[in-house]
Amino acid sequence: KAGVTQTPRYLIKTRGQQVTLSCSPISGHRSVSWYQQTPGQGLQFLFEYFSETQRNKGNFPGRFSGRQFSNSRSEMNVSTLELGDSALYLCASSLGQGGNTIYFGEGSWLTVV
């Protein structure tokens, strides 16, 4: 079956702009989570959605937001982009229960100039 799909794969934005990234989870998965990967900070948890509700959120400013739709697809938005937001943004999906395996997409590479 199809894996986690993220779009777009690559994008360049200017400081101050906003960006929306999209994620389609594996069919049947109801949990979608987002991570930011940078060389300096490594992989950091942004937030997790389950059945359209945010269940948890990492330590990121309010400029980072997300949502999940009834078909489990998810979007994340970053407003007022800063240079430091340049990163690989990874989406992951799972069934959403304890111990479930979390599967990752290939990521969206965001460069802020």
Place this chain on the structure above:
Amino acid sequence: GNSVTQMEGPVTLSEEAFLTINCTYTATGYPSLFWYVQYPGEGLQLLLKATKADDKGSNKGFEATYRKETTSFHLEKGSVQVSDSAVYFCALSGSGGGADGLTFGKGTHLIIQP
């Protein structure tokens, strides 16, 4: 809170050498433990996992055993290949079914020379 510590490398080995990448964790309760691998320019791929103490995860010749007494989940492979060159991440998940997110180590860059 939860944390994962792993050697960062780079770790350089010759083909067919024995590999160990150490991983220790701090967590409350009974976390699940994972090893993910990331090849250049790609996302994370699950390599193996273990969900309870003394479980052994294995895949593609890699193995790791969940040791609760030493809070460790070391990754091993008996004979590495050039194609194993990648970054390896140890991670843990709490009992919240992903709600609390995965906590990752910094990653270990593995380089295998022919």
